[in-house]
Every structure is written in structure tokens, then in C-alpha cells.
Amino acid sequence: MSLLVVGSVAYDGIETxxxxxxxxxxxxxxYISLASSxxxxxxxxxGVVGNDFADEDIELLKSREIDLEGxxxxxxxxxxxxxxxxxxxxxxxxxxxTQLNVFENFDPxxxxxYKGAKYVALGNIEPSLQGKVLQQVNNPDFVVMDTMNLWxxxxxxxxxxxxxxxxxxxxxxxxxxxxxxxxxxxxxxxxVRAMGTKMLIIKKGEHGALLFTGEEIFSAPAYPVxxxxxxxxxxxxxxxxxxxxxxxxxxxxxTNLRKAVIFGSVMxxxxxxxxxxxxxxxLTEKEIYDRYRExxxxxxxxxxx
Ligand code: AMP
Numbered sequence: 001m002s003l004l005v006v007g008s009v010a011y012d013g014i015e016t017x018x019x020x021x022x023x024x025x026x027x028x029x030x031y032i033s034l035a036s037s038x039x040x041x042x043x044x045x046x047g048v049v050g051n052d053f054a055d056e057d058i059e060l061l062k063s064r065e066i067d068l069e070g071x072x073x074x075x076x077x078x079x080x081x082x083x084x085x086x087x088x089x090x091x092x093x094x095x096x097x098t099q100l101n102v103f104e105n106f107d108p109x110x111x112x113x114y115k116g117a118k119y120v121a122l123g124n125i126e127p128s129l130q131g132k133v134l135q136q137v138n139n140p141d142f143v144v145m146d147t148m149n150l151w152x153x154x155x156x157x158x159x160x161x162x163x164x165x166x167x168x169x170x171x172x173x174x175x176x177x178x179x180x181x182x183x184x185x186x187x188x189x190x191x192v193r194a195m196g197t198k199m200l201i202i203k204k205g206e207h208g209a210l211l212f213t214g215e216e217i218f219s220a221p222a223y224p225v226x227x228x229x230x231x232x233x234x235x236x237x238x239x240x241x242x243x244x245x246x247x248x249x250x251x252x253x254x255t256n257l258r259k260a261v262i263f264g265s266v267m268x269x270x271x272x273x274x275x276x277x278x279x280x281x282x283l284t285e286k287e288i289y290d291r292y293r294e295x296x297x298x299x300x301x302x303x304x305x
Contacts, residue, residue: 003243169197199257
């Protein structure tokens, strides 16, 4: 199969209680592509970078066999820059700086060779741009979309319009409550699904995730990561692992969707162990499958009579 990933490619400045970095590779498309590259046979990336984008970062993406025909290099400015600081509990972060730079004029142009993608990841960018991507692809089997509070606040109509073409929306609990205007997550899920997306995943930070397929609800545990170093990119790595697994298996049954949610959780749990995308550079198949099995053991509920 081939998987299309659209989103931001960025440099991030990150501060956590454990350390600080002024400039490290980031962006939603970067994390999604890296995480999905461990499963998908071919990952095609669409995004934009500026004249400061380092050769070594291009090489990193290429080393994971990520196709960069769709990565625009805009020499008129710098790469999108985001700076965030995490609080002591690591669940909350403040955005300290956002410099759109070349991202401001980003027009996602899907190369001809990417248009047949069966699996599409719409990383967190403005909903109308996500919609533009859907207009260019030929009838994909499965579209997953991410978004954030900002777009719920300022572009709600465009968000709802784009949702109509989406199979699975992945958001966190506060976003679900806000989007549905409903405090109860189960009721909120129904309301969000009524907006257009067939399925919904609500991520609960370090407490796991809920998958609503319409047929069933699946509750995935969170992995008890001992060394959380930097949560940046965890949500995107979740999405990448999930969609990468679906692309690899090409199976949209509810059982396989459950597996996909766990593989997403596996990739997110690795992502947070080191700064930026560092940990996603060189995982082994054994590490990934071993952690999947740990997830299984973690949540086995004994039978009662
Ligand atoms: P996550 O931690 O999974 O929510 O994603 C973090 C990534 O999102 C960082 O690497 C940032 O570069 C990127 N990011 C932050 N703000 C935005 C934004 N407004 N649009 C697109 N990407 C963003």
C-alpha cells in the first residue's frame, strides 16, 4: 500500500522539567511519517520547509525511506518554528512562540504519484488545507485526521466541512468536549460522530485512549513509561503507528482497528522516551512487538464466574 501524510514539518524549541533544546526537528508530518515508516511499505510526505532546513534532517527522513517528492522547499523564508514549555506534570504545555514562516503560504499540492494513496493521514494543520488534500486524492480507503483547540476555536465551520470526508478523527479529551460542547465523553463521541467522521479516537494523555467505531467502544490502556522525557509528538506518533499498521495489514475489521490503536500507543510510548523524534530514528521490530505484548499483558482482565 502507500500512505500519504500531510502536515507540518518544523523546528521546535522544547523545554521540559528534564531538559531544554533550542532547535530540534519536529512537526506533525515528521512524527507521523517516522512512526508509520516502521509499518507502511511506502510513506509519502507532503509539507513545506524553508531555506534553513538542514541536509541532515532530509537525510534522516530519507533513511526511513520516506518519499520526499511532495516536500516543498520554499527558499523565500524559514521553516515553521514552534516553541513549547511543559509543566511539571507533563500533561500540560504552554506554547511560547509560533513562527509560521513559509508555512503561512503553504498550499498542499499532492504529486500525481501520491494521488492513489489508500491510506491518508491529515496531520494537524488548518482544516481548509486538510480539505484541499481530500479534494486532490482519488477515493482513499481510510482517512485519519488530527486537529487542535485552535482550529475548533477559529475555524469550526471549515473543520466540520472537512470532517465529512474523514473516517477517523483523533483528538484529545479536552478537544472532544469542546468540539461537542458536552462534558461527558461518551455523549461527546456520539455528537462528534454525527458531524461526519465515521469513527473517533479520544486520547486521554497518560491514561490511554478510547476508540468509538459506531459498533463498539474499545478502551486502550496507556503504557506506564518510566522515563518520560519529552511528550512532544506523542499524539502524532500515535496516529502514525495506527495508520502505518492499517496500511501494512490492509484490514479495517474492528479487531484489527484495536491492534492499530495499540500499535499507535506503542509508537507514542517510544516517542516520549527521548527529546524530539530521537527515539523514532532507529527502533527495531523486536522492540516494537515486545512492547505490543507488554500492552496486552498490562490489561488482561481475569475471567469471573
Ligand atoms: P503533538 O505533541 O503530537 O501535539 O505535536 C507536536 C508538533 O506539532 C510539534 O513538533 C510542532 O512543531 C507541531 N505544531 C505545533 N503547533 C502547530 C500548528 N499550529 N500547526 C501545525 N503544527 C504545529
